[in-house]
Amino acid sequence: MSAGERPQREKPWVFRTYSGHSSAEASNALYRTNLAKGQTGLSVAFDLPTQTGYDSDHELARGEVGKVGVPIGHVEDMETLFRGIPLDRMNTSMTINATAAWLLALYVAAAERQGVPAKKLAGTTQNDIVKEYLSRGTYVFPPEPSIRLISDMIAFTVDAIPKWNPINICSYHLQEAGATPVQEIAYSFANAIAVLDAVKARSDLPGDALPRVFGRISFFLNAGIRFVEETCKARAMTELWDRLGRERYGVADEELRRFRYGVQVNSLGLTEAQPENNVIRIVLEALGVTLSKDARCRALQLPAWNEALGLPRPWDQQWSLRIQQILAYETDLLEYGDLFDGSPVIAAKVKELVDGAQAELAKVLAMGGAIAAVENAYMKQRLVESQTRRIAAIESGEQTVVGMNAYREAEPSPLVASGSGAVLKVDESAERAAIERLRAFRNKRNAAEAKAALLGLRDAAKSGANVMPASIRCAQAGATTGEWADALRAVFGEYRAPTGVVAREVRGSDPEAEKIRARVRGLGAKLGRPLKLLVGKPGLDGHSNGAEQIAVRARDLGMEVVYEGIRVTPAEIVQSARDEGVHVIGLSILSGSHGVLVLDVLGRLRDAGVRLPVVVGGIIPEDDAAQLRAAGVARVYTPKDFDLTRVLGEIVDVAEETCAA
C-alpha cells in the first residue's frame, strides 16, 4: 500500500504512565527514559507526605518518603523533576489533591526558572477532594475550605493558565471503592456540580467565564474488565455532560460541552495469582475506553502487569506503553468513525445507565449535594455496600476471576520465578537523602522571605482572597510543602471523614460464615467476652477499602471491632490496643511502607508490655512477608487472599492459639 492510499487517521490520545519514586532526580531520569520510548505525556505520582502536606522529616512521614511516588518539598525539587524537559511543550498530569494548589504553584515557579511563562503550561491537577473523602484518603482540610481551594484554582487558571485542567473529577476511585457504573456516574457528576456551583457563586469572575470554566472541567475514569459496559459508561457520561452544560449552566458552545476524560486502567482488579494474565486484562480494559470514537479518552495510563505484587520496574512500564503504541499505531482503530452508532444493544445499555444515574444523582442533590452526602456518609455507605456485594460475588464464584477463584491450576510463571526480582525495591536510603536535601534547602533559603510569603498565604486564606497568587509567592520564596499546608491547617482546621463502616449488613448467610460465627461465640465464652479486634491503618496511606471490608466482615462474624480510620500512628495503635483490651491487632498498609511501620508497632507493643498477636494485610512482596513473620507477625495477607471469610477464620485461629498459650 502506498502512502497515498493510507486512510485518514485520528490523532491518538496522550500516552502516559503513572510514575515517580524515591527522589526528584531518580524520577526525572525515569521520565526522560519514558519520553524517549515514545510516551507523549507525563503523569506524576507524588509520595504520601507530599500528598498530605508534610515535609519529609515530619513524624507522620516516617517510612513513606519516596514510596508511592516522588517527594516534592520545595521549588528546587520541582525544578529537578523536570530538568531537561521543556515545560512549554509538555502535557503533565499530576495526581495531587488536598495540596494541588501548592504543587501547581511549584510547577509555575519551576517553569518560570526554565523561562516558560504560566500561560504556556498545559496539564492537569487531579484536585478532586470528594473522592478523597470517599475512597482515597489523602484529604487534609474540611470539605468547605477544600472546595474553596479548588474553586480558587479554577478561577485562577481559567485566564492565567488557560490550557490547564484545574480539576479532574474522578470516578476512578469510586469504582475502586466498589461503585457500580450508575453510582460512578451519579456521584462524580454530583461532585462536578458541587465544584461548578461554587465557582458560579464567586464574585471575582467575569460574567462570561462560566462556560470557559465548564470547558476546562475534565474527568478521570477507571476502565474495568467489563469493557462493553465501560464503553457504554463513557458514552452515557458524554451524553449527560453535554446535557448538564446546556441545562444547568447554560453553556451555548458545543465544543465547551465536550466530555473530556483521561483514564487509568484498573489496577486493583489485577491479580497476584498468575500475574501474566494481567497483560490481557489491561489490553481489554484499554479497548473499553478507546473503541468508541465519540467517547474516546483524551489520555490513557496503563498499569503494569505486576502492580499487585509491588512497584513496577522500568521494563514493566515499557511493556504497558507498547500496548498503547500497538493499539494506536499498528491496528486500524484510528481509521474509522464511531463503531457503535446505531447499535440498539449499546443504545439500550447507555439509556439504562443514563436513567439510573439521573435518578441517583437527583437523590444526592435532594439531600444537599455531594458535600452533604459526604458529611452524612450517604455515598460512603452505599459504596461500602456495593463493595461488600462485589467481594461476596467473587468469594462465591458468581463472578469469575481467572487464576484467583477459577482455573487455578497453572504452570509456574517464569515471570515471577524466584530470584527474578519481579518488582522494584525503593532504596531505603531515599528517605534519609530526602531529609538531608530538605534541611540543606531550608538552611540556604532566605528565611525571612519565606516567612513573609507564608504570612501572605495565611492572610489570603483568612480574607477569602484567591490563594493561588500567594501560593506562587510561597513557592518562589522557598517555602516547603509542610509549611504551606501548616499555614492553611492553622486557618482551615483538619478533617476526618466518616468511615462508612456502619453500613448495613448486606450478605446472606453462608455455611462457612456460620461455622466461624459459632467459633467466635465459643471463643468469646472462653475469653469471658466477645473476641475484640483492632483494625488499624498506620502511616499516610488512605486506601481504606480493604480495612473497611475486613472491619465490616469481622462484625458480621460476631467480633467486636475497633476501627479508627486512616492515618493513625504506631503509638496511637498501641494505646488503642491497650485501652480497648483487644485480643488481636490487624494492620492494613498498601503504600509499601509495611517494613518500617509494622516493626514500629511491634517494638512499641513490646515496650508497653502488651503481648498481642498482630496480623498484616497489604501489597507485600513475599520476601518482605517472610521478614515480617520472622519479626513476630502472626499472619500476612496480600491481594490474592480475596476470601475475607477465610482470612477472618484464620484470625480466629490466631486468637485461639494465643488464648491457649
Add this chain to the structure above:
Amino acid sequence: MNLADDQRSGERDDARELLAALESRVLFGGAPRLGLTGAPGAGKSTLMDALVRAHRARGETVGIVAVDPSSRRSGGALLGDRVRVRSAASDPGVFFRSLAARESLGGLADAARAAATIMAAVFDVVIVETVGVGQSEGDVVDLVDTLVFVAQPAAGDTVQFLKAGVLELPDVFAVNKADLGALAERTARELESALALGEKPDAKWSPVVVLVSARDGSGIDALEAAIARHRAHLAESGVLAAKRRRGRDAWLRESLARRYGSYGLAAFGGSAALSARLAAAPETSGFALERELASELERALRGERA
C-alpha cells in the same frame, strides 16, 4: 478493665470484689460523670473531642466509655467512635474504652457501670457516650451525674425525643451545628418552649439549652459552663448523693431481674421487699450490695426448691 468486662463466673466474682471495693470509695465522690447522648450523626463524638481538649488544656485526665450498638444477627459490633475523638489518640491522660451494647448478653449496663466505676476512681472526669433515643437511655441516666443531649438542628431526632417522653431526662441540651445559623436557633427555641411545658423531675434545676458548634468550636465554653452549673447545683443541694443512690438502685433492680427473673424476685419477697433492702443500705456500694443480694436470692431459691 478487661477483668471488669469478663463474663466468666470465676472472673466475674473476682471483678465484683474489686469493683465493690472501688465503688465504696467513689459512690458519693470520685470523678464527676458526664453522659452524652443523641441520635447517630448528631455530632456527639466531635463534641466530646472538644470537651476532652478543654479538660486536657486544664491538665485534667479523662476516662471515656463509648457504647455502640451490637448487630442483633451476628452479635458483632463496629466500635468507630475513636475516629472522631482524636484528642484521645495518643495522649496518656485520656483513656478511651469502646463497649458494644451486646443486647444478647444484656451486659451493657454492667460493663458500662464497671468501666465508669474504675475510671471514676482513677481519672478527673468520666464521660459516657451512647447512641440515644432508645432503651439504653435509662442505663446512661442511671450512670451519670449530668446528662447532655446532643441535638442537631431541625432533625427528626428532637421531635422523636419529645415523642419518646424522655424530655425530662437530660440536664443540658446542646444544639450542635450552630454554624448552620437560623435553623439551629429555631431548634433551640422549640426545645426551650417544649421544656417549659414539660415536667421537671428536679424542682431546683431547669434544663439548659446551649447552641454549640463542634465544627468551629463555638459554644463549647457555654456548654462547659452549663455542665459546671449543674454540677454545682448537685453539690449544693445534696442532690448528688440521692441521684447516685437512685442510679445504683435502678441498676441493681435491673441487674437482679435479668439474672433471676420475676420468679427469683418473688422468692425474695417481691419488688417492695427489694426496695426496703435498698433503702436500708444507703451507703453500700452497688457492686457489694449486688453480691449480698444475689447470694441471698440464691439461698431463697434453693430453699424453695428443697
